[in-house]
Amino acid sequence: xxxxxxxxxxxxxxxxQVDAPTDMNMNVMELVRSYELxxxxxxxxxGGMAMCxxxxxxxxxxxxxxxxxxxxxxxxxxxxxxxDNSRLSCQIFIKEELDGLEIELAPEV
Numbered sequence: 001x002x003x004x005x006x007x008x009x010x011x012x013x014x015x016x017q018v019d020a021p022t023d024m025n026m027n028v029m030e031l032v033r034s035y036e037l038x039x040x041x042x043x044x045x046x047g048g049m050a051m052c053x054x055x056x057x058x059x060x061x062x063x064x065x066x067x068x069x070x071x072x073x074x075x076x077x078x079x080x081x082x083x084d085n086s087r088l089s090c091q092i093f094i095k096e097e098l099d100g101l102e103i104e105l106a107p108e109v
Contacts (some may be wrong), residue, residue: 004099009060010037011105020094028089028103029055042108048090053079055089056106063101065092080109 001023008016008031018035020026026034029044032055046052050071056079059065065087068076072091076082089103 001096004094004096004101006031006094006098007061007100007102008032008035008037009102009104011108020098022094022096024094026094028057028092028094028101030090031094032089032105038105038108043105044090046090050075050088050091053088054108056081056086057089057092057103058083058106059085059087059101059103061100061102063098065098079106081106 003019003021005017006020008018010016016037018031020031027048029048032038032043043055045054053075069091072088075088076086
């Protein structure tokens with residue numbers, strides 16, 4: 001397994017190309033937190049349980065992601081600033097197939 005590149009646009013519109021390990025079972029929300037791309041306490045408030053939508057992001061690339069779970073779909077139905085390409089970054093697990101994934105963090109509510 002190898003590291004992949006993921007491009008994350010932060011809430012100030014700045015793009016960051018980061019290395020993401022594929023061998024640690026990490027999700028994109030944890031990656032954002034590890035690179036400190038959002039102020040502490042503003043992303044992943046529920047700890048990645050799909051219960052708060054603080055990690056909502058917009059998927060900008062054409063990568064095929066796993067189908068949205070019932071919990072993720074329900075949480076997004078109650079979230080603000082939702083778009084057709086919205087996902088919870090805590091539900092996007094880092095895998096080799098996601099090399100080059102581009103996301104934008106949704107605005108903080």
